[in-house]
Amino acid sequence: xxxxxxxxxxxxxxxxxxxxxxxxxxxxxxxxxxxxxxxxxxxxxxxxxxxxxxxxxxxxxxxxxxxxxxxxxxxxxxxxxxxxxxxxxxxxxxxxxxxxxxxxxxxxxxxxxxxxxxxxxxxxxxxxxxxxxxxx
Amino acid sequence: xxxxxxxxxxxxxxxxxxxxxxxxxxxxxxxxxxxxxxxxxxxxxxxxxxxxxxxxxxxxxxxxxxxxxxxxxxxxxxxxxxxxxxxxxxxxxxxxxxxxxxxxxxxxxxxxxxxxxxxxxxxxxxxxxxxxxxxxxxxxxxxxxxxxxxxxxxxxxxxxxxxxxxxxxxxxxxxxxxxxxxxxxxxxxxxxxxxxxxxxxxxxxxxxxxxxxxxxxxxxxxxxxxxxxxxxxxxxxxxxxxxxxxxxxxxxxxxxxxxxxxxxxxxxxxxxxxxxxxxxxxxxxxxxxxxxxxxxxxxxxxxxxxxxxxxxxxxxxxxxxxxxxxxxxxxxxxxxxxxxxx
Numbered sequence: 001x002x003x004x005x006x007x008x009x010x011x012x013x014x015x016x017x018x019x020x021x022x023x024x025x026x027x028x029x030x031x032x033x034x035x036x037x038x039x040x041x042x043x044x045x046x047x048x049x050x051x052x053x054x055x056x057x058x059x060x061x062x063x064x065x066x067x068x069x070x071x072x073x074x075x076x077x078x079x080x081x082x083x084x085x086x087x088x089x090x091x092x093x094x095x096x097x098x099x100x101x102x103x104x105x106x107x108x109x110x111x112x113x114x115x116x117x118x119x120x121x122x123x124x125x126x127x128x129x130x131x132x133x134x135x136x
Numbered sequence: 137x138x139x140x141x142x143x144x145x146x147x148x149x150x151x152x153x154x155x156x157x158x159x160x161x162x163x164x165x166x167x168x169x170x171x172x173x174x175x176x177x178x179x180x181x182x183x184x185x186x187x188x189x190x191x192x193x194x195x196x197x198x199x200x201x202x203x204x205x206x207x208x209x210x211x212x213x214x215x216x217x218x219x220x221x222x223x224x225x226x227x228x229x230x231x232x233x234x235x236x237x238x239x240x241x242x243x244x245x246x247x248x249x250x251x252x253x254x255x256x257x258x259x260x261x262x263x264x265x266x267x268x269x270x271x272x273x274x275x276x277x278x279x280x281x282x283x284x285x286x287x288x289x290x291x292x293x294x295x296x297x298x299x300x301x302x303x304x305x306x307x308x309x310x311x312x313x314x315x316x317x318x319x320x321x322x323x324x325x326x327x328x329x330x331x332x333x334x335x336x337x338x339x340x341x342x343x344x345x346x347x348x349x350x351x352x353x354x355x356x357x358x359x360x361x362x363x364x365x366x367x368x369x370x371x372x373x374x375x376x377x378x379x380x381x382x383x384x385x386x387x388x389x390x391x392x393x394x395x396x397x398x399x400x401x402x403x404x405x406x407x408x409x410x411x412x413x414x415x416x417x418x419x420x421x422x423x424x425x426x427x428x429x430x431x432x433x434x435x436x437x438x439x440x441x442x443x444x445x446x447x448x449x450x451x452x453x454x455x456x457x458x459x460x461x462x463x464x465x466x467x468x469x470x471x472x473x474x475x476x477x478x
Contacts, residue, residue: 027440034174035440044178 083117140243148249149230160383161191163176163430167383172436199378210276215290216272217375218370220395224266225384231255232391233317237400239412248317255316259392260297264349266385267293270356272364273378277369286363288445289356292346295452296353299394300343302460304334307396308466320400321463328376328399335463336399339456344389344450349382350438355445370463390429391422398425 008011017024059123165188166179170178180187205214232255252258267290274286295443303459307329308314311322323329331336341466346353392401401418409417443451449463 030439031435034435037176040174040176042172042176042178046178 079115085117086113088113140291141241144243144245145249146246148247152229152234152249153226156226156384156387157380159387160380161195163383163386164194164379166430167188167434167437169398170431171438174435174438195376198373201372203372203374205280205325206277208278209369213272213276214369215374217269217276218374218381220272221266221269222377222384223380224262224269225381226386228262228385228388229391231258231316232388232395233320233400234422236415238415247415249261251315251317253313253315256308256314257346258397260301260304262362262415263385263389264293264297266347266381267379269378273370274356277366279369281362281364281368282366283370285356285362289349289366290399292349292355292448292452295449296343296346296456299339299456299460302345302457302464303333303340303343304396306333306460307462309464309467309471312385316395320395320402323399325402326399326404327398328402330397333397333463333467335459336467337393338396339460339463341393342451342456344393345433346448348385348389348433350386350433351438352443353448354437354442355448358378358442386433387426387430390426390433393429394422394425400425474478 076091078091078093081087081089081091168190169179169187171177180190181187183193205211208282230249231252233246233248238245238247243416270289271286272288274284276284307319309330310332311319313319313322319329349356355365356362359368363369367375370378401422403417403421406414
């Protein structure tokens with residue numbers, strides 16, 4: 001089989017040699033690694049002051065889009081619920097109340113794995129159904 | 137005792153007390169900073185510039201928490217536990233010589249609170265009483281996790297104290313005295329014990345990791361399996377005392393390591409200085425060594441994973457004690473040979 005990474009290691013159950021039983025080479029090796037990290041640049045983003053710059057293809061959160069009159073673009077075709085691999089979407093269709101809220105798409109978010117199959121798939125049928133929005 | 141001597145000792149005690157507590161407080165800060173640096177993070181930086189007010193914020197928070205005693209806990213022992221832990225941790229620093237004699241107002245001031253001629257025994261005694269705080273606290277909280285922590289702490293302490301004491305005896309062999317002052321004086325200049333007793337130093341260092349309940353031997357309080365171990369039921373400043381005592385013990389055992397094996401206040405080229413300059417440089421050397429070991433303790437904590445309990449016992453009884461006894465025998469033979477016994 002083709003290796004997925006070049007970091008594959010074969011685990012063996014052989015008896016440890018005397019040097020390995022001493023543990024010291026391994027311990028000093030580990031301490032050397034942490035010491036190298038001591039002088040490395042940190043990766044911290046100081047959140048309220050600094051914001052992450054998102055890539056244009058960033059997926060973000062799902063938000064139902066509305067048209068100019070405030071109606072949702074969703075037509076409750078149910079394709080998103082069909083295509084969702086995590087089965088996170090339950091479609092509850094209801095009649096339009098007044099002008100707004102034609103249908104409701106309910107997402108049970110804990111199961112949602114942000115694969116946006118629903119967006120990709122549904123957009124092909126209904127244009128401008130959902131839009132992307134960063135988390136803050 | 138003269139009045140002036142009493143005043144001098146009182147001032148020394150207050151200074152030592154303040155310095156120990158301050159260093160312990162900032163050890164908590166540096167523990168978090170060092171951990172952050174090792175993990176490519178920044179660490180606490182919100183309270184004050186670079187977060188240096190973090191220990192104050194922590195202390196203030198602990199004081200304002202509800203001081204809770206569980207219903208089924210043994211009330212007085214529950215209160216006594218952190219007290220003993222803190223008391224023993226602070227008492228140990230009294231016999232450590234922090235520097236050469238200082239001349240001040242026409243008097244010679246020894247930078248040591250108590251010149252006990254059995255100083256090293258005193259330190260060993262107080263280190264072993266320290267476990268009583270953990271044991272009593274763990275037992276009194278009437279919680280199985282705390283009890284597990286307490287049992288582990290006591291068995292670990294008993295196993296590692298033996299090897300530790302034997303290493304101390306080898307140092308006493310070399311010096312011929314139990315007084316810490318004499319031990320430090322015998323390592324004048326660069327004549328440190330670590331060059332004659334590398335094995336003894338290594339065993340002593342591993343044992344002091346176990347004695348201070350630091351990683352990789354932090355089984356009494358492993359967060360991941362015992363939810364904090366002996367201080368699971370503690371809150372407010374009582375828990376603060378336990379955590380604080382741990383850091384005081386960390387500082388003191390670093391000081392003991394540098395006194396016994398790294399020459400205490402001695403530094404290379406110390407013969408070129410005299411009087412107060414020598415005293416101040418000696419104190420600086422002592423604290424540099426101590427801080428270095430505090431850093432090494434932290435470094436080890438953020439590198440090496442925790443031992444399993446049976447591995448810990450195997451290491452203590454099957455490796456460290458035989459090694460230290462062998463080291464003791466060889467040292468004894470070499471000393472006897474040098475003295476011309478055979």
